[in-house]
Amino acid sequence: MTASHSVDTKQPLLQIRDLRKFFPITAGVFNKTVGHVRAVDDVSFDVFEGETLGLVGESGCGKTTTSRCILRAVDPTSGQILFRRKNDEIVDLAKLTREELQPLRAEIQMIFQDPFGSLNPRMTLFDNVGEPLLVNGMTNRAERTDRVADLLKLVGLRPEFMHRFPHAFSGGQRQRIGIARALSTNPRLVVADEPVSALDVSVQAQVLNLLLELQKRLGLTFLFVAHDLSVVRHISDRVAVMYVGQLVELAPTKTLFSRPRHPYTSALMRAVPVPDPRIPVGEVTLKGEVPSPANPPTGCYFHPRCRFATDRCKVEAPALREPTPGHFVRCHFADELDLTTAF
Amino acid sequence: MTAPLLSVRDLHVTFGLDEGSVRAVDGVSFDVLPGQVVGIVGESGCGKSVTMRSILQLVDEPGRIKQGEILYRMPGVDGQPETVVDLTKLAKRGPQMRAIRGAEIALIPQEPMAAFSPVHTVGDQIIEAIQLHHRQWRPDGSGLSRAEAREIVVDLFRDVGISMPDQRVDAYSWQLSGGLRQRAMIAMALSCKPRLLIADEPTTAIDVTTQAQVLALLRELQRKYGTAIIFITHDLGVIAQMANSVVVMYLGRVAEQGPVDAIFHAPKHPYTRALLRSIPSIVGQTQVALPTIAGTLPHPFNRPSGCPYHPRCDERKGPECAARVPSLKPVDQGQSVSCFLHHDSSDTQ
Numbered sequence: 294m295t296a297s298h299s300v301d302t303k304q305p306l307l308q309i310r311d312l313r314k315f316f317p318i319t320a321g322v323f324n325k326t327v328g329h330v331r332a333v334d335d336v337s338f339d340v341f342e343g344e345t346l347g348l349v350g351e352s353g354c355g356k357t358t359t360s361r362c363i364l365r366a367v368d369p370t371s372g373q374i375l376f377r378r379k380n381d382e383i384v385d386l387a388k389l390t391r392e393e394l395q396p397l398r399a400e401i402q403m404i405f406q407d408p409f410g411s412l413n414p415r416m417t418l419f420d421n422v423g424e425p426l427l428v429n430g431m432t433n434r435a436e437r438t439d440r441v442a443d444l445l446k447l448v449g450l451r452p453e454f455m456h457r458f459p460h461a462f463s464g465g466q467r468q469r470i471g472i473a474r475a476l477s478t479n480p481r482l483v484v485a486d487e488p489v490s491a492l493d494v495s496v497q498a499q500v501l502n503l504l505l506e507l508q509k510r511l512g513l514t515f516l517f518v519a520h521d522l523s524v525v526r527h528i529s530d531r532v533a534v535m536y537v538g539q540l541v542e543l544a545p546t547k548t549l550f551s552r553p554r555h556p557y558t559s560a561l562m563r564a565v566p567v568p569d570p571r572i573p574v575g576e577v578t579l580k581g582e583v584p585s586p587a588n589p590p591t592g593c594y595f596h597p598r599c600r601f602a603t604d605r606c607k608v609e610a611p612a613l614r615e616p617t618p619g620h621f622v623r624c625h626f627a628d629e630l631d632l633t634t635a636f
Numbered sequence: 637m638t639a640p641l642l643s644v645r646d647l648h649v650t651f652g653l654d655e656g657s658v659r660a661v662d663g664v665s666f667d668v669l670p671g672q673v674v675g676i677v678g679e680s681g682c683g684k685s686v687t688m689r690s691i692l693q694l695v696d697e698p699g700r701i702k703q704g705e706i707l708y709r710m711p712g713v714d715g716q717p718e719t720v721v722d723l724t725k726l727a728k729r730g731p732q733m734r735a736i737r738g739a740e741i742a743l744i745p746q747e748p749m750a751a752f753s754p755v756h757t758v759g760d761q762i763i764e765a766i767q768l769h770h771r772q773w774r775p776d777g778s779g780l781s782r783a784e785a786r787e788i789v790v791d792l793f794r795d796v797g798i799s800m801p802d803q804r805v806d807a808y809s810w811q812l813s814g815g816l817r818q819r820a821m822i823a824m825a826l827s828c829k830p831r832l833l834i835a836d837e838p839t840t841a842i843d844v845t846t847q848a849q850v851l852a853l854l855r856e857l858q859r860k861y862g863t864a865i866i867f868i869t870h871d872l873g874v875i876a877q878m879a880n881s882v883v884v885m886y887l888g889r890v891a892e893q894g895p896v897d898a899i900f901h902a903p904k905h906p907y908t909r910a911l912l913r914s915i916p917s918i919v920g921q922t923q924v925a926l927p928t929i930a931g932t933l934p935h936p937f938n939r940p941s942g943c944p945y946h947p948r949c950d951e952r953k954g955p956e957c958a959a960r961v962p963s964l965k966p967v968d969q970g971q972s973v974s975c976f977l978h979h980d981s982s983d984t985q
């Protein structure tokens with residue numbers, strides 16, 4: 294079962310099937326492999342054209358590794374990453390060689406968490422934003438200048454800033470520069486890994502607004518990775534929840550937040566502090582720590598922390614099922630539990 | 637009315653740099669009542685950490701406290717009456733300040749790595765602190781053996797929810813996960829039974845689930861020991877859950893302060909109002925433009941004239957906003973605001 298069918302008429306732009314990324318754990322002088330970190334462990338989902346799919350989960354659950362596989366910054370251990378190109382040709386990003394990937398780089402771009410680290414401090418905005426254009430064959434400098442000026446305007450920066458260096462800009466402005474750079478090649482898919490996590494709330498609101506506006510204007514498709522559930526809820530059409538390398542739930546945003554079906558999703562939501570002192574503080578429903586993906590628990594990976602766990606959960610791993618159309622969940626009792634939240 | 641445990645009065649801290657001087661804290665005043673949780677919010681660079689470090693006389697060079705008082709109510713020892721000391725008058729490295737740091741006022745610093753030395757085990761560092769401040773555990777002044785101090789640390793680790801506490805005391809800080817290190821820091825801060833705990837963004841780097849556990853823990857400790865807490869965070873949700881009263885800072889000044897309910901349900905300062913509007917809510921409308929604050933935070937070398945918020949303010953009253961600095965004035969039960977909309981333009985500093 295994959296998190297794909299039954300969602301209206303939109304076409305999938307990206308189809309991830311049984312994706313795995315295991316990192317070897319080595320020991321001894323001969324670097325013998327003694328085990329594996331199962332960073333991404335059998336993940337399948339679709340991203341539809343023009344939508345924002347949010348990806349959430351606690352630290353270490355595999356969000357960044359999933360993103361890096363899509364961009365082929367790391368090579369997947371197994372599985373397929375099917376991408377539909379502009380001409381409707383479907384390619385498997387997981388199988389392509391570096392050379393074959395090159396023409397695809399323009400269509401898939403990335404926005405990073407750290408607006409400071411993702412820009413080259415010794416290059417001007419012109420070079421930082423224009424570099425992907427150059428790499429993609431726009432060798433004419435005047436042409437590049439025009440394009441960079443347009444891109445800066447697009448993200449709300451003045452084109453005159455083109456000849457300044459990144460250090461002259463604030464965190465929010467640098468994130469805009471990072472977005473301009475990502476958009477320079479007219480990508481169709483943008484993978485954003487915690488793009489607003491390092492920003493103050495007021496700056497965060499500006500960048501979120503920019504992303505929403507750009508998506509509308511350019512018809513972009515976003516895979517939006519974040520750990521702040523309020524931010525993800527605000528920006529996403531659908532949300533996928535990961536736990537210890539696995540996809541445990543995926544549903545349209547409204548459904549997921551009002552009627553989660555996985556105990557992990559509901560516990561995660563209950564942990565979000567609501568900015569209203571009149572709402573009483575809820576009980577802590579999720580205790581203990583995330584298990585190591587090098588040594589995941591038996592059965593359902595969530596069973597040691599799940600308050601609904603039974604003996605069956607300790608031995609039998611639940612499969613990803615689709616109890617209602619478009620709502621995917623990996624829990625034996627997804628149909629029986631009532632996890633309705635206040636959201 | 638209860639006398640405050642800590643009272644910061646008109647604090648000014650500047651950093652003299654080659655490019656000029658930065659007024660990092662520019663006239664901050666607030667009180668902390670015994671057993672109360674005061675939440676401090678404000679954007680990056682508004683002076684939250686510098687204010688807290690001033691309280692403990694830990695401001696980094698070239699920072700200087702230029703003006704103001706930090707009054708702390710010391711308990712009377714051996715039947716002596718309590719006294720009020722101005723911490724700004726104490727020598728940074730003198731015996732009085734050293735006795736206060738840790739034992740009376742403990743800080744959970746913003747940089748988690750700064751709290752522990754990497755070359756000693758976490759347990760050893762806490763044991764050392766407990767032995768140094770043994771009076772907190774043995775008011776009669778008798779010392780504590782290493783084994784006795786270690787016993788206390790194991791109990792503290794258990795209290796803060798560290799599993800396998802008798803093994804974890806022998807770990808180095810870099811061997812602990814983010815959540816465990818955070819808990820160990822809380823244990824360290826509590827190890828000398830402070831009456832005031834200053835937590836500088838203690839949950840910013842950890843997951844919401846771990847955060848929920850740490851917040852529950854702090855609330856429980858506060859109830860159990862009556863510790864007063866100053867809690868610094870960017871997260872308005874955390875403030876709403878933790879604080880009794882709130883101080884909203886902007887560019888080194890207090891924009892507004894008051895009881896938590898008033899700050900969230902009857903905010904008076906245009907900055908507080910704008911800040912509250914700009915957060916995506918877990919219950920609000922989705923995929924719509926969020927209200928934003930115009931412009932960007934000014935560079936510390938370019939402080940605006942008059943009200944520091946006036947260039948970005950969407951409710952600006954008039955020319956006085958750019959000309960004069962509004963002072964912090966009481967407007968309601970325990971709520972004060974620095975904004976001309978709420979008092980006469982003649983009330984300047």
Ligand SMILES: Nc1ncnc2c1ncn2[C@@H]1O[C@H](COP(=O)(O)OP(=O)(O)OP(=O)(O)O)[C@@H](O)[C@H]1O
Binds near residue numbers: 330350352355358586
């Ligand atoms: N290059 C690597 N070598 C070995 N292990 C790795 C590597 N990259 C990631 N991991 C491990 O894979 C797991 C998943 O990491 P990943 O960075 O994808 O998580 P994440 O969900 O993005 O977490 P965070 O919220 O902290 O960013 C973690 O246990 C991590 O330690």
Ligand SMILES: Nc1ncnc2c1ncn2[C@@H]1O[C@H](COP(=O)(O)OP(=O)(O)OP(=O)(O)O)[C@@H](O)[C@H]1O
Binds near residue numbers: 658680
């Ligand atoms: N060591 C230093 N040298 C020079 N300036 C400093 C120093 N420490 C702080 N400042 C300045 O003082 C101001 C206040 O800094 P502070 O660290 O108190 O901000 P903050 O509110 O804690 O921000 P954050 O939310 O990012 O932690 C800033 O403008 C900063 O640049």
Ligand code: SF4
Binds near residue numbers: 949975
């Ligand atoms: S004093 Fe003026 S500029 Fe400052 S917040 Fe009030 S109305 Fe706005």
Ligand SMILES: [Mg+2]
Binds near residue numbers: 356357358
């Ligand atoms: Mg990550």
Ligand SMILES: [Mg+2]
Binds near residue numbers: 684686
């Ligand atoms: Mg700080």
